[in-house]
Amino acid sequence: xxxxxxxxxxxxxxxxxxxxxxxxxxxxxxxxxxxxxxxxxxxxxxxxxxxxxxxxxxxxxxxxxxxxxxxxxxxxxxxxxxxxxxxxxxxxxxxxxxxxxxxxxxxxxxxxxxxxxxxxxxxxxxxxxxxxxxxxxxxxxxxxxxxxxxxxxxxxxxxxxxxxxxxxxxxxxxxxxxxxxxxxxxxxxxxxxxxxxxxxxxxxxxxxxxxxxxxxxxxxxxxxxxxxxxxxxxxx
Numbered sequence: 001x002x003x004x005x006x007x008x009x010x011x012x013x014x015x016x017x018x019x020x021x022x023x024x025x026x027x028x029x030x031x032x033x034x035x036x037x038x039x040x041x042x043x044x045x046x047x048x049x050x051x052x053x054x055x056x057x058x059x060x061x062x063x064x065x066x067x068x069x070x071x072x073x074x075x076x077x078x079x080x081x082x083x084x085x086x087x088x089x090x091x092x093x094x095x096x097x098x099x100x101x102x103x104x105x106x107x108x109x110x111x112x113x114x115x116x117x118x119x120x121x122x123x124x125x126x127x128x129x130x131x132x133x134x135x136x137x138x139x140x141x142x143x144x145x146x147x148x149x150x151x152x153x154x155x156x157x158x159x160x161x162x163x164x165x166x167x168x169x170x171x172x173x174x175x176x177x178x179x180x181x182x183x184x185x186x187x188x189x190x191x192x193x194x195x196x197x198x199x200x201x202x203x204x205x206x207x208x209x210x211x212x213x214x215x216x217x218x219x220x221x222x223x224x225x226x227x228x229x230x231x232x233x234x235x236x
Contacts, residue, residue: 080170
């Protein structure tokens, strides 16, 4: 069973979190750099080690630091974990819905396709196309098609050369794993499913050709068709 800090400690834990993040900022620490020990922070902040421990746990839950048994806490590599949890929580508690997510995804991923066409390396263009072609190759194994599809979109976001886009697109993957099978099944025939896969290849080829206009138009078409498929399945 999870344990929680005592109510009276809540303000102290919050202050400790602020002090630790300020330490990271002021000392210009980067991913992998070590933080002071629990004992050192406890003495510096004039709080118990329990308070520091809870602050560390909170920061680890937000994916801002990494904790390992028997080792000093370190600054974490930026990832999409915390944002993904927030989005899934929003869906689970009906504060946001799938159509709203796809609206945001469409806006962002039309832009990532545009930037990828302008900025991608040859290796990135090759990887994007390989993911799209894998969707065709594994047509009879929908779970593998889904994983290639998710990798395709994330690779495009990375190729945009804006890490914030990659983080946001990655954060949507948890919800996408829930909605993707619904969209796949809601397409009325194998021809429609093949057409979806072919559209991914067309996007990859446009990005590889360095054509931002075609890349963005094809990505917009993809999302419009995906939303149509989810609406047909009754997903709101």
